[in-house]
Each structure stands twice: as structure tokens, then as C-alpha cells.
Amino acid sequence: MFSLCLGGFFPQSKDMHDVAMIELGPVEDGGSYIEELMELTAQSLSRLEIQEHFNVIKEIGRGKYGRVLLVTHRCRGTPMALKVLPKASTKLKGFLREYCISLRLSCHPCIVGLFGIAFQSDEHYGFAQELVVGRDxxxxxxxxxxxxxxxxxxxxxxxxxxxxxxxxxxxxxxxxxxxxxxxxxxxxxxxxxxxxxxxxxxxxxxxxxxxxxxxxxxxxxxxxxxxxxxxxxxxxxxxxxxxxxxxxxxxxxxxxxxxxxxxxxxxxxxxxxxxxxxxxxxxxxxxxxxxxxxxxxxxxxxxxxxxxxxxxxxxxxxxxxxxxxxxxxxxxxxxxxxxxxxxxxxxxxxxxxxxxxxxx
Known part of the structure; x- marks a missing residue:
């Protein structure tokens, strides 16, 4: 069984306590590593269509903010979890923050890893994460x-x-x-x-x-x-x-x-x-x-x-x-x-x- 709960994706059977909308004020230290990484990522964000670069095996998560797909890379064959967020309901800054924070933390052995693949298509933002085969x-x-x-x-x-x-x-x-x-x-x-x-x-x-x-x-x-x-x-x-x-x-x-x-x-x-x-x-x-x-x-x-x-x-x-x-x-x-x-x-x-x- 494949299981992944990322960025607001929750199994439907556990939705009793899952919704909490939070309004945030400004972050004081705008010159931090994360903000710099967000700026660099925004400048180099690749544009690609999912079907052209990945074989989509199945959807393994769905939530208010988008979907998580089990995919393999078309060239390398590497299995990964692709988090896909619709542009219609996702701000670029929010996407960049989640991706850059995840990337910064992914070196820890007890934190889910990233492949360093972030992109945008005509309708979505997305990034690729390590696929954890198992349950939560x-x-x-x-x-x-x-x-x-x-x-x-x-x-x-x-x-x-x-x-x-x-x-x-x-x-x-x-x-x-x-x-x-x-x-x-x-x-x-x-x-x-x-x-x-x-x-x-x-x-x-x-x-x-x-x-x-x-x-x-x-x-x-x-x-x-x-x-x-x-x-x-x-x-x-x-x-x-x-x-x-x-x-x-x-x-x-x-x-x-x-x-x-x-x-x-x-x-x-x-x-x-x-x-x-x-x-x-x-x-x-x-x-x-x-x-x-x-x-x-x-x-x-x-x-x-x-x-x-x-x-x-x-x-x-x-x-x-x-x-x-x-x-x-x-x-x-x-x-x-x-x-x-x-x-x-x-x-x-x-x-x-x-x-x-x-x-x-």
C-alpha cells in the first residue's frame, strides 16, 4: 500500500479534525536562507507538462490543495511521489515556500526527501518527493x-x-x-x-x-x-x-x-x-x-x-x-x-x- 500525507492531503476517513484555515502576518527576517532560495527557485522554475516527463501510475492522495501522484520518471524510471497543486487555488509564493522548506529539511534521515524537481505547467505547480511505500x-x-x-x-x-x-x-x-x-x-x-x-x-x-x-x-x-x-x-x-x-x-x-x-x-x-x-x-x-x-x-x-x-x-x-x-x-x-x-x-x-x- 502506498501512503503519503503532504501539504494538506489527508485520507478521507480522517477528515473529522483536518480543516484549519490560518491567516499569517509577515515574516520579519525577509533575508533568510528560505527567502533567498524561494527567489532563486522562482527565477529558474521549469515549465513542463506532467504527461511528457512522467508516467502517472495512480493517484495516492487528494486534498483541498491538490493531488499527490505516484509516478515514474520517463527517462530514468525512478518512482516518486509528485505533488501537484492547481494554479487556480495556489499562490506561487505559497508553493515556493513549501517546496524550499521541504528541500532545506530533506537531508535529515527522519524527514521525507526531495528530488529537487520543481516545475510549473499551464495549470499546475508541482514538485517531486521521495516515495515512501507503507502506511502512516x-x-x-x-x-x-x-x-x-x-x-x-x-x-x-x-x-x-x-x-x-x-x-x-x-x-x-x-x-x-x-x-x-x-x-x-x-x-x-x-x-x-x-x-x-x-x-x-x-x-x-x-x-x-x-x-x-x-x-x-x-x-x-x-x-x-x-x-x-x-x-x-x-x-x-x-x-x-x-x-x-x-x-x-x-x-x-x-x-x-x-x-x-x-x-x-x-x-x-x-x-x-x-x-x-x-x-x-x-x-x-x-x-x-x-x-x-x-x-x-x-x-x-x-x-x-x-x-x-x-x-x-x-x-x-x-x-x-x-x-x-x-x-x-x-x-x-x-x-x-x-x-x-x-x-x-x-x-x-x-x-x-x-x-x-x-x-x-
Whole structure:
């Protein structure tokens, strides 16, 4: 099976939380490497027709922004994934940004590679990427169960390495979720981060968003305008790596449990409110039921990744210090979990999150 989720392409079965329109303010440092690369690419962008240079095998992805095609190069026979975006709905600058950012990042072993082929036809912009034959991380998550801790830790270390590289270059991915982690094998010994359609430089301003995803940090969810308003009450938000750190923490929860911890990080979501109250008063507030399956060491890691204040969040690579520790409490014969593996009357494996949304 071929699987690729790039630049806003999402499998139709996962569209429940997939749409989030974001208006961006100007990037302050216009003389950066990415902007220079965009300018050079614009000047040398090849003009070609897809059918003349590629054999189209089949479509492997479709989304609001265009299509992803499985193709082979007519001369070399090389298989690749061709991302094609219609000019009618794609700005040249947006296309160039995604391509140049993807190209800059593609040298990392845990990030999807590029062939360095960017072009325009009469109706489309396009570029060629490495073809990852396999599934994405979302596809192997069992609802209400998740993935084994051993496999999760493999994923965590590789994703953290990719994020560390992205952030070191002054960029923020902004769309960390299981659908954008591609698997080269079913045991996740090698995974690759994909989809840089929303990636921006640190310091780019977000003025509003029109909808929320479970992976969005609370400060990002605050950018949704109230009903009847055109702009949110919150001032423009500066994009920072802490947004990726939060999303990474939510991703780890999802793949360990098969649940979303909440639907959105606002006061109207009771699961987020329960979590926020516990984080603000950990000594006097009971641990929310859906978090009781995790060991103290794992909860310490989550507390660093999911700190409510952006400035208090750790970097993604903090997970590397916890891979040698247990993350999930052992399960008792009766299915209950408790402190140090003991029995708890608060939660069961069959209903760990009450009505918390299930990944499916």
C-alpha cells in the first residue's frame, strides 16, 4: 500500500479534525536562507507538462490543495511521489515556500526527501518527493488501545530528532500529528516526518484560525474568534517551537492510548479543563482518569511537553531522557491499573477516558 500525507492531503476517513484555515502576518527576517532560495527557485522554475516527463501510475492522495501522484520518471524510471497543486487555488509564493522548506529539511534521515524537481505547467505547480511505500502512523493505531510502548518509543525518538533539526533552523512545522509520520516498516524502526505545507519561520504572526484540531496548543486555540466576531480577542500570536512541542505531546498520548486527550484546548472542552486544573494544582487535584495509566516518569515527561504556558514547555528532545523508563503502568489480571501497578477503582482499560474522543 502506498501512503503519503503532504501539504494538506489527508485520507478521507480522517477528515473529522483536518480543516484549519490560518491567516499569517509577515515574516520579519525577509533575508533568510528560505527567502533567498524561494527567489532563486522562482527565477529558474521549469515549465513542463506532467504527461511528457512522467508516467502517472495512480493517484495516492487528494486534498483541498491538490493531488499527490505516484509516478515514474520517463527517462530514468525512478518512482516518486509528485505533488501537484492547481494554479487556480495556489499562490506561487505559497508553493515556493513549501517546496524550499521541504528541500532545506530533506537531508535529515527522519524527514521525507526531495528530488529537487520543481516545475510549473499551464495549470499546475508541482514538485517531486521521495516515495515512501507503507502506511502512516495513524493507520496502525488501534482505537482504545494505541500502539505498544516499545514501538511508541522508537517513533518518539525519531520524531524528536526531526523536530530538533527543524527548530534549530528557525522553523516550526505546525502540523504534527500521526497522519504526517510515514512508516518505512510496521515496527516503526524507521519513520519520516512529512507535510511542510504549514511550516513557517519562528516569529511569523498568526492573526486568527477558523477551527481547531486536538493537537493545537491552548494559545493557538485562543486565536479562534468568538461567534459573531471577525477577529479573536487575543492579540496576534508569534509562531514558536513550543507549538510543535505541545502537538508532539498530544501525539504521544494518542498513539499510547488510541484516544485523543480532548477535542480542543478551550474552556468548553471538559477533558482539557480537567487536565488544565490538574496541571495548575497538581498537589490538590486528582489525576484525570485518562492519564492514570501512565507511570510517574511518563507523567513527568508529559508535564514538560504539555506545560500550559508556552515558555515553560521543554524542547521535543526531552523524550530521549525518558525512553529508558517505563511509560505505561502494568496491567493487573482484572484489567485495572493503579499506582505502581496496583489496582485503582478510578479507571479501566475498557473505558479509560469516559467519553473522550476515540481515534478511528
Amino acid at each position: 502512523l495513524f493507520a496502525i493505531i488501534k482505537p482504545r488501545v494505541g500502539i505498544s510502548e516499545r514501538v511508541v518509543k522508537r517513533c518518539a525518538v525519531q520524531i524528536a530528532s526531526a523536530l530538533e533539526f527543524i527548530h534549530r533552523l528557525g522553523l516550526v512545522h505546525r502540523d504534527i500529528k500521526p497522519e504526517n509520520v510515514l512508516l518505512l516498516d510496521t515496527q516503526c524502526r524507521h519513520v519520516k516526518l512529512a507535510d511542510f505545507g504549514l511550516t513557517q519561520k519562528c516569529g511569523t504572526l498568526i492573526r486568527f484560525i477558523s477551527s481547531t484540531l486536538p493537537y493545537m496548543a491552548p494559545e493557538l486555540c485562543a486565536m479562534v474568534p468568538d461567534a459573531g466576531q471577525e477577529t479573536p480577542k487575543a492579540p496576534p500570536l508569534s509562531i514558536q517551537p513550543s507549538l510543535d512541542t505541545w502537538a508532539f505531546g498530544v501525539l504521544l498520548f494518542c498513539i499510547l492510548t488510541g484516544f485523543f486527550p480532548w477535542e480542543y484546548c478551550t474552556s468548553t472542552d471538559c477533558f482539557y479543563e480537567e487536565f488544565a486544573e490538574w496541571r495548575q494544582n497538581p498537589e490538590t487535584t486528582e489525576v484525570p482518569s485518562q492519564w492514570m495509566r501512565f507511570t510517574p516518569a511518563c507523567m513527568e515527561m508529559f508535564a514538560k511537553l504539555l506545560a500550559l504556558e508556552p515558555n515553560d514547555r521543554s524542547t521535543a528532545d526531552v523524550v530521549k531522557g525518558y525512553v529508558g523508563k517505563d511509560w505505561v503502568r502494568p496491567k493487573c489480571p482484572n484489567g485495572l491499573m493503579g499506582e505502581n501497578g496496583g489496582v485503582s477503582s478510578m479507571t479501566t482499560m475498557s473505558s479509560p477516558c469516559r467519553s473522550s474522543p476515540v481515534l478511528q
